[in-house]
Amino acid sequence: MEPWELRRAVEAGRATASELGLQVNDVVVIHNSDRVALRLAPCDVLARVAPSGHRADSEFEVEVAHHLADVDAPVAELDPRVAPRVYLRDAFAISLWTYYAPVGSEIAPADHADALRRHHAALRQIDLDAPHFTDRVAVALREVNDRERSPELPDSDRELLSSTLGGLSAAISIDKAGDQLLHGEPHPGNLLNTRRGPLFVDLATCCRGPIEFDLSHAPEEAGKHYAEADHDLTQRCRALNWALFSAWRWRRDDQMPDRDRWRVEGLNRVRAALDRCGLG
The missing domain is CATH 3.90.1200.10 (Aminoglycoside phosphotransferase (APH), C-terminal lobe)
Incomplete structure (x- = not known):
């Protein structure tokens, strides 16, 4: 995203999580492309924020994660503290996931x-x-x-x-x-x-x-x-x-x-x- 759009995306992710009762004092951009991934702290949430034109993709991703939650798939999980859905704010589609701290070694x-x-x-x-x-x-x-x-x-x-x-x-x-x-x-x-x-x-x-x-x-x-x-x-x-x-x-x-x-x-x-x- 361009800097102006990234600033809006960061604020949309922060505000969405805060309104859902999650504590957000700091936001770190983990990935920035056509959509962004944000680490929200100290609540340890990974917010995936996409332009609303990608809403269908975001909703499909949440649906996949919801189906896989019960079959022990090796996948990142949606944050259990909020409803498993896509939230809309300021022309962005936002989904909230568990944040996993990476470990140092490469995967063999x-x-x-x-x-x-x-x-x-x-x-x-x-x-x-x-x-x-x-x-x-x-x-x-x-x-x-x-x-x-x-x-x-x-x-x-x-x-x-x-x-x-x-x-x-x-x-x-x-x-x-x-x-x-x-x-x-x-x-x-x-x-x-x-x-x-x-x-x-x-x-x-x-x-x-x-x-x-x-x-x-x-x-x-x-x-x-x-x-x-x-x-x-x-x-x-x-x-x-x-x-x-x-x-x-x-x-x-x-x-x-x-x-x-x-x-x-x-x-x-x-x-x-x-x-x-x-x-x-």
């Missing part, structure tokens, strides 16, 4: 794989209406194929991303018999190392697809510890995910920090991943 690949396996097992126990991963690909394709949405994308790279997104999405989704609910983006940035063990956050990315789609977001070493996965399918999913990542970076309104570097790096990762699959 085997532990990442174990957390993902347990998360998949929990997801198989719930009934939830979630989009298929191909819906996400369809949105990315619209961005890539529309020159007004991605005006700076060179023609040769536009063709690369379009063919990769369309071709791999179709190939991966031919057999949907093994599809299940997934986290959607269980990369290391969405896995916290806490005193309770590794916990996944950012549950709004939940979707349906093969477990390999999730595993392709994890470090490659983690895949070696997830014996049930198809290695070749994971590699194809990894190429697809780098194409998705690149498509978002070339959007006209993308606000990722250091976007220009990631535009180049993303395309290089797509080509390298396709080469590893024998599709370059």
Whole structure:
């Protein structure tokens, strides 16, 4: 968010928690992108604040967390002191979560794989209406194929991303018999190392697809510890995910920090991943 919008988001998160009876003397910005994560102290709440246009995503994330609360999923929990819902204030959608203090050590690949396996097992126990991963690909394709949405994308790279997104999405989704609910983006940035063990956050990315789609977001070493996965399918999913990542970076309104570097790096990762699959 821009500084002026961030100030409003911080105040919306602080005021919402205070009015719900939580003590807020200090606010620390943990993450700032199209939405922000705020640590509220001393009540130890993590407030996720998004523009009201993202209200549906926020409500879906709360719904996912509510379903997973009873099946021992390794995920961050909503704050139990307030109603499990999305609060609206000053054009922002706000959800309140338990804050988990991170521990220092990195999560080992085997532990990442174990957390993902347990998360998949929990997801198989719930009934939830979630989009298929191909819906996400369809949105990315619209961005890539529309020159007004991605005006700076060179023609040769536009063709690369379009063919990769369309071709791999179709190939991966031919057999949907093994599809299940997934986290959607269980990369290391969405896995916290806490005193309770590794916990996944950012549950709004939940979707349906093969477990390999999730595993392709994890470090490659983690895949070696997830014996049930198809290695070749994971590699194809990894190429697809780098194409998705690149498509978002070339959007006209993308606000990722250091976007220009990631535009180049993303395309290089797509080509390298396709080469590893024998599709370059």
